[in-house]
Amino acid sequence: MIFISRDLKPDSPLRKWADEVGETIHAQSLLRFSAVPFELPGPCDWWFFYSSRAVQFAGPIPTERVRLAAIGGSTAAALLRRSLRVDFCGDGHPDRTAEHFLAVAEGRRVFFPRARQSRLSVQSALADRLTVLDAVCYDNQPAPPAAAIEAATYIFTSPLNVAAYLDSYPLSPGARVLAMGPSTGAELLRRGVACVWPETAGEEGLVGLLG
Structure with a gap:
């Protein structure tokens, strides 16, 4: 099995x-998931999603004003299921994805809606190359x-x-x-x-x- x-x-x-x-x-x-109320920290050029759960709990996304990025294919598929476009899709590897994302987003303002326990892998790697906007949109607790x-x-x-x-x-x-x-x-x-x-x-x- x-x-x-x-x-x-x-x-x-x-x-x-x-x-x-x-x-x-x-x-x-x-894991056990629950939504966390949040507010967009400020105007931005991109929303970057670490997971399909972040897509689920992100609430309304102003697609007419921002571009959308996914860390990998599963997260991109979650965006598509919400009838949203995918402007950037990484390969799921944080370091490589950060490097490739930089090519399209360097110097931009990027919002990362994320889990409370997120490791902040991509935003930490890029913090000195773009403006990071951050908010917790869901909680994920162990449920063995x-x-x-x-x-x-x-x-x-x-x-x-x-x-x-x-x-x-x-x-x-x-x-x-x-x-x-x-x-x-x-x-x-x-x-x-x-x-x-x-x-x-x-x-x-x-x-x-x-x-």
Whole structure:
């Protein structure tokens, strides 16, 4: 069995792959989300989204006056589901995404609606090259499962999901561990858990590793 620390949509590439190969997937987010009221800190040129949850909790977005950026494909897809355009999409790797985003946004005013526990990866890397506007738009708290999950492969989708599970339970002996991207991978490695992650963050990249 494969465990992944996120809920999967019916058209999920990972679920489709599992159905094709006859693999069982246990999909369960280990976080609890809630909206946080916020105000836009000031006029800006861009809104930069770190996650699909930020898109969900950002409220009305003045698309006629700003451009929209996503850290990776899953976040871009969340914008499209809200019938919003995507003016910039990174590859899910914070350092590379920051470098590429700078090419279109250097010197601009960029608003980062984010989680309370965000690591501020992109905005910290660019703070001296553009004007950062920041606000917490949602809270994400650990919600560990009621019991340990026995799996042959664990896929963790964020550093906080890693903490939510490993602070409560051990991994199954000999299990393979994948991370959605480098930030999650770094947290696993910090805890002494060997893991790999795809070159491009997202479910398609995970399918490539699993297949």
